[in-house]
Amino acid sequence: MIRPLRWCLLALWSLTASAEETLHYPAEPVAGPPQPLVVHAALDLPQARPLLKAFHRRHPHIDLTYRNLTTLELHQRFLDAPDAADVVLSSAMPWQYHLANDGHAQPLSGDVARGWPAWARWRDELFAFTFEPIVMVVHRDLIERFGDVRSHGDMLELLTEHADALAGRIVTYDPVRSGAGYTYAIEESRLSPRYWDLVSAMGRARTVLADTTGEMLDGLEEGRYLLGYNLLGSYVRDAVADHPELVMVVPDDYALVTQRLAFIPRQAPHPESATLFMAFLLSEAGQQVIAEQTHLGAMHPALSGPGTADALREEVGDALRPISIGPGLLATLDRLKRDSLLARWRREFQREVPPLRLAP
Amino acid sequence: MKRGDSLYRRLLAWLLLPLLPLGGLMVFQAWVDARHTADRAFDRLLEAASLSIAEQVQWQDDRLWLDLPPAALDMLATDAEERVFYSLVDRDGRFITGNAELPGDERGDAETGDTLLFRNVAWQGMTLRQGVRRSRLEDWRLRERFEIRVAHSREGRDALMHELLRANLAYILAMALLAVAVLVVAIRSALAPLTRLRRAIRARDPRTLTPLDLPLPRELAELRETLNELLARMRRVRANQERFIGDASHQLRTPLAGLSARAELALRHDDPARWRDALVAMQATSARTARLAMQLLSLTRLDNPEYRPELAPLDLNDCARQAVRDHWASCHRRDIDLGVECAPQPVRIRGIDWQLQEALNNLIDNACRYGARRITLRTLPHPPTLEVEDDGPGIPESRRLLVLRPFHRGEEGGEGSGLGLAIVDSIARAHGARLTLSQGPDGHGLIVRLRFSEENT
Numbered sequence: 001m002i003r004p005l006r007w008c009l010l011a012l013w014s015l016t017a018s019a020e021e022t023l024h025y026p027a028e029p030v031a032g033p034p035q036p037l038v039v040h041a042a043l044d045l046p047q048a049r050p051l052l053k054a055f056h057r058r059h060p061h062i063d064l065t066y067r068n069l070t071t072l073e074l075h076q077r078f079l080d081a082p083d084a085a086d087v088v089l090s091s092a093m094p095w096q097y098h099l100a101n102d103g104h105a106q107p108l109s110g111d112v113a114r115g116w117p118a119w120a121r122w123r124d125e126l127f128a129f130t131f132e133p134i135v136m137v138v139h140r141d142l143i144e145r146f147g148d149v150r151s152h153g154d155m156l157e158l159l160t161e162h163a164d165a166l167a168g169r170i171v172t173y174d175p176v177r178s179g180a181g182y183t184y185a186i187e188e189s190r191l192s193p194r195y196w197d198l199v200s201a202m203g204r205a206r207t208v209l210a211d212t213t214g215e216m217l218d219g220l221e222e223g224r225y226l227l228g229y230n231l232l233g234s235y236v237r238d239a240v241a242d243h244p245e246l247v248m249v250v251p252d253d254y255a256l257v258t259q260r261l262a263f264i265p266r267q268a269p270h271p272e273s274a275t276l277f278m279a280f281l282l283s284e285a286g287q288q289v290i291a292e293q294t295h296l297g298a299m300h301p302a303l304s305g306p307g308t309a310d311a312l313r314e315e316v317g318d319a320l321r322p323i324s325i326g327p328g329l330l331a332t333l334d335r336l337k338r339d340s341l342l343a344r345w346r347r348e349f350q351r352e353v354p355p356l357r358l359a360p
Numbered sequence: 361m362k363r364g365d366s367l368y369r370r371l372l373a374w375l376l377l378p379l380l381p382l383g384g385l386m387v388f389q390a391w392v393d394a395r396h397t398a399d400r401a402f403d404r405l406l407e408a409a410s411l412s413i414a415e416q417v418q419w420q421d422d423r424l425w426l427d428l429p430p431a432a433l434d435m436l437a438t439d440a441e442e443r444v445f446y447s448l449v450d451r452d453g454r455f456i457t458g459n460a461e462l463p464g465d466e467r468g469d470a471e472t473g474d475t476l477l478f479r480n481v482a483w484q485g486m487t488l489r490q491g492v493r494r495s496r497l498e499d500w501r502l503r504e505r506f507e508i509r510v511a512h513s514r515e516g517r518d519a520l521m522h523e524l525l526r527a528n529l530a531y532i533l534a535m536a537l538l539a540v541a542v543l544v545v546a547i548r549s550a551l552a553p554l555t556r557l558r559r560a561i562r563a564r565d566p567r568t569l570t571p572l573d574l575p576l577p578r579e580l581a582e583l584r585e586t587l588n589e590l591l592a593r594m595r596r597v598r599a600n601q602e603r604f605i606g607d608a609s610h611q612l613r614t615p616l617a618g619l620s621a622r623a624e625l626a627l628r629h630d631d632p633a634r635w636r637d638a639l640v641a642m643q644a645t646s647a648r649t650a651r652l653a654m655q656l657l658s659l660t661r662l663d664n665p666e667y668r669p670e671l672a673p674l675d676l677n678d679c680a681r682q683a684v685r686d687h688w689a690s691c692h693r694r695d696i697d698l699g700v701e702c703a704p705q706p707v708r709i710r711g712i713d714w715q716l717q718e719a720l721n722n723l724i725d726n727a728c729r730y731g732a733r734r735i736t737l738r739t740l741p742h743p744p745t746l747e748v749e750d751d752g753p754g755i756p757e758s759r760r761l762l763v764l765r766p767f768h769r770g771e772e773g774g775e776g777s778g779l780g781l782a783i784v785d786s787i788a789r790a791h792g793a794r795l796t797l798s799q800g801p802d803g804h805g806l807i808v809r810l811r812f813s814e815e816n817t
Binding site: 098101102103122123186190324326327328329330331332333334335336337339340341 | 425426427428429430431433434436437441443444445446448456457458459460484485486
């Protein structure tokens with residue numbers, strides 16, 4: 001009775017709709033007996049490819065199969081066949097945590113696991129290997145007309161003062177239809193009660209609700225929206241690079257940070273290859289690849305410079321709020337909790353909007 | 361004595377052996393305590409989490425409603441990163457929400473207020489500590505019952521338990537070491553007087569027989585007294601021996617000096633008749649001296665405590681008759697009436713024939729020597745008794761004990777050696793018989809009576 005709900009929730013998580021994509025790196029015959037490795041992930045190929053390439057260069061005897069799935073498919077597939085994948089990567093933190101909490105993950109031993117920061121792992125079973133801030137994207141037109149927006153406070157002030165001028169020009173996640181949006185909402189409501197003021201201000205400004213970061217970015221690039229709230233930082237970087245009229249803002253009062261979680265299933269068919277892959281993922285070399293060739297954000301404590309958590313921390317100071325990997329995540333999956341939170345969210349969002357004007 | 365058999369080890373073993381189960385019991389108790397303490401401390405988390413969830417349970421849309429506080433779940437995980445499970449069920453036990461359908465608890469409700477039950481449950485291969493809170497809505501009219509079940513894995517509890525147990529074990533170990541050290545010191549100090557006594561005995565000159573004089577605890581003081589008594593006995597024995605040797609050498613010296621003087625006197629003369637007289641006298645003296653030496657020898661042999669001859673069954677009547685046969689001729693020459701009165705049936709005892717003969721010889725000799733005219737040997741059956749009665753001068757009652765001592769003669773200047781009665785006394789003691797001296801039936805004379813015990817037959 002809880003499962004169906006989880007499925008539809010998870011279905012809403014997907015950032016971009018994508019069919020199954022597979023990458024295969026066959027083992028080099030000269031490198032010794034081939035060792036299979038199956039990675040199931042919710043991580044798009046452009047981000048995953050450099051990582052996989054680097055890993056295969058380092059361990060050419062591994063016969064590597066990579067399947068990119070939506071978070072929903074990933075979860076479904078895992079529960080159907082818990083012995084199919086050697087490594088499971090996903091950005092859907094509550095679901096990953098839920099699997100590990102139920103004892104589906106096996107502990108990773110070794111120095112790499114022990115050296116990993118305690119706040120970014122759980123029981124040596126679940127490891128966060130990326131560091132992606134949740135950001136605002138501001139159009140330069142908006143800055144010119146209304147001034148800088150650097151924080152949630154600035155945004156609340158802007159929405160309160162210019163609700164009519166900005167009507168329909170703000171975009172954010174629909175927490176009802178997007179799993180990621182719902183997760184951010186629950187985390188932000190825990191961080192500050194003023195979140196509800198912001199929701200109600202966004203409602204007054206007739207904010208447009210979108211399902212994915214991609215959808216929001218499209219609208220921003222086209223100039224339909226002047227401000228996007230709660231976009232996934234790793235996807236924004238590319239768009240900002242291509243469109244100079246857009247500015248990525250990491251709020252300096254607080255900025256949520258989401259992390260992708262990886263674990264080795266307890267019934268992994270090739271635990272040795274899986275351990276090798278995890279060791280690479282968490283190693284300085286692997287993290288270097290993440291920092292330099294992807295936008296995921298490396299978080300190895302020894303790394304600094306562009307594309308690392310360290311650089312981000314220097315930029316915005318101690319405003320970063322990584323979503324903590326703990327039992328609190330289980331609340332996100334609770335059906336009644338979701339109903340309660342969304343009810344509140346709707347109430348706040350529609351509080352000062354006349355019912356007539358809400359009609360589509 | 362086999363190796364390791366020492367008082368010290370025996371004491372140590374007997375004192376330490378009971379300590380072992382005691383220590384085991386303490387360790388077990390410490391384990392139980394540590395587990396209990398850890399559970400009590402961590403059960404407060406279950407209590408607080410279930411309370412904070414229960415506070416959020418409401419009635420909405422005709423059903424139970426829960427706005428789950430994430431902090432309540434975070435509360436259940438400590439540094440040990442426990443796995444966390446929760447569920448809300450209604451009064452009929454129907455699952456409303458949660459991440460695991462946790463089992464219920466069979467136990468009954470508390471008297472008042474919320475019911476809180478804690479226990480360990482096995483769930484999907486994991487051991488969990490579960491807290492169940494039964495509560496009810498505090499609405500204006502609704503009193504709907506519901507149950508919050510929270511559970512987490514035991515890592516934090518086990519870590520705390522091991523920490524507590526380690527501290528307790530260190531304490532117990534320290535106590536055990538202290539107890540052993542105290543025991544060792546106590547036993548050593550308790551046994552120290554024994555060592556002192558041993559050293560005192562070992563350090564003594566082997567010839568000294570002076571009493572041991574050193575302060576000792578009561579138990580050892582008894583041993584010291586016993587030793588001192590033994591030493592005193594040895595002192596007496598040695599004094600006796602010294603006196604005996606002195607007397608014996610004195611006794612031997614006198615006739616030897618007499619022999620020497622007689623020979624010297626005879627040599628001044630040229631008359632063979634004088635020589636002959638002297639030789640006759642010297643022969644008598646040397647015969648007496650030889651007899652004295654023999655008596656001394658037999659007395660020494662009889663008094664030797666190491667000498668334990670085998671007792672053989674014999675008939676006292678035979679002994680008495682034999683003695684009469686041996687002495688009849690010499691007595692007859694001296695006109696002494698020697699007779700025997702035997703019991704009608706054999707008087708059987710266990711004894712040594714030659715010793716009894718020796719005793720009778722000595723008694724008959726004595727009687728002859730002190731001027732008896734009539735000597736009667738008598739045997740009586742019950743108890744077996746051997747009597748020698750004479751009509752000589754007898755011995756006054758005051759001196760009867762004295763005459764039993766060696767070299768004591770009934771009358772000064774007699775020609776006896778003074779050993780006869782002492783030898784009889786020794787023989788009597790060797791046979792476990794009682795020697796009594798008494799007056800003859802008509803007020804004079806002497807009856808020497810050897811009364812054997814009945815068991816000796």
